[in-house]
Amino acid sequence: MIIGLTGSIASGKSTVSKMLEELGYPIIDADQVARLVVEPGQETLVKIAALFGQDVIKEDGTMDRAKVGELIFNDPASRKSLNDVIHPAIRQEMLRQRSELLEQGHETIIMDIPLLFESRLQHFVDKILVVSVTEENQLKRLMERNGLNEKEARARIASQLPMSVKEEGADAVIYNNGTFDETKWQLNRILDNWQVQLGRE
Numbered sequence: 001m002i003i004g005l006t007g008s009i010a011s012g013k014s015t016v017s018k019m020l021e022e023l024g025y026p027i028i029d030a031d032q033v034a035r036l037v038v039e040p041g042q043e044t045l046v047k048i049a050a051l052f053g054q055d056v057i058k059e060d061g062t063m064d065r066a067k068v069g070e071l072i073f074n075d076p077a078s079r080k081s082l083n084d085v086i087h088p089a090i091r092q093e094m095l096r097q098r099s100e101l102l103e104q105g106h107e108t109i110i111m112d113i114p115l116l117f118e119s120r121l122q123h124f125v126d127k128i129l130v131v132s133v134t135e136e137n138q139l140k141r142l143m144e145r146n147g148l149n150e151k152e153a154r155a156r157i158a159s160q161l162p163m164s165v166k167e168e169g170a171d172a173v174i175y176n177n178g179t180f181d182e183t184k185w186q187l188n189r190i191l192d193n194w195q196v197q198l199g200r201e
Contacts, residue, residue, distance in 0.1 A: 001108050001196060002098065004125030006116035008160050010142035012176035012183065013131040017112045019187055024198055026106050028097045030090065030113040037089040038063045044089040051081055087119070094124070107197040117161050117169055127194060130170035132163050137177050 005020070007013035021027050037044045040061035049057050052071055058064050072079040094111065101109050111125055122128065133141070135157075142153045167173050172190045176183050 001127060001194065002125045003108065003110050003194075003196070004116050004122070004128045005110050005112045005131070006114060006128065006166065007131035007176075008133070008138065008163050008166065009114075009156055010138050010145060011131045011133040011163070012141075013112070013114065015176070015180070016129075016131050016174060016183065016187060017110070019184055020110050023191075025108055025110050026101050027110045027112055028094055028101070030094065030111070030115075033090050033093045033097070034086070037086065037093055042089075044085060047085045048082065051085065052078075091121070098124075115160075117166055122169070127171040128169060129190065130166045130173045131176050132167055132173050133176050135163070138163070 005013060005017055007016075017027060017029070036042075038048065039045065045057070045063055048063060048068070052068065056064050056067050056071070068082065072082055094113075098109060098111065113119070113121055113124070116122065116125075116128065138157060139150065139153050142148060142156060143150065146153070146156075148156070172193070174183060174186045174190070
């Protein structure tokens, strides 16, 4: 079974991902893959340099994220060009990792995709697990975690799909408003309900 794990900013998805990892499930992390595909020597980085010029490559061969960020910040066309290069590469690498894990005989794989709904990647997975949180808790956690004021935090939250929409698209929801143990209990109950198998065939 391929489980898509998602949530919204400051919902606690990373905490649940860590719980799953500690239980022994293999995790494909979209954020890690996004960093992997722009490493020196990767075809994606060559394409980015062709798009924006060699200035966006640092002396050590890595991508200058700050410079790329500046170039796309107020330029929707440049942002689209960048996404058109990066997003297919991320998807391809995630599918490659998924195939590799399936070939190794893993019965259950977790695909940790923060923007699963926004990127319309529901077809990548068999079940969708959403980590949800009340707006009040989300706002408080985001302000504390990122040192943002309320206006900045609300703008970040507003840039993603509403939590309610993600909950509607989920096969199961973990409400991460309580303690660590309460969240873990919900996770274990969902895995039991889905009769998720750990280990290899």
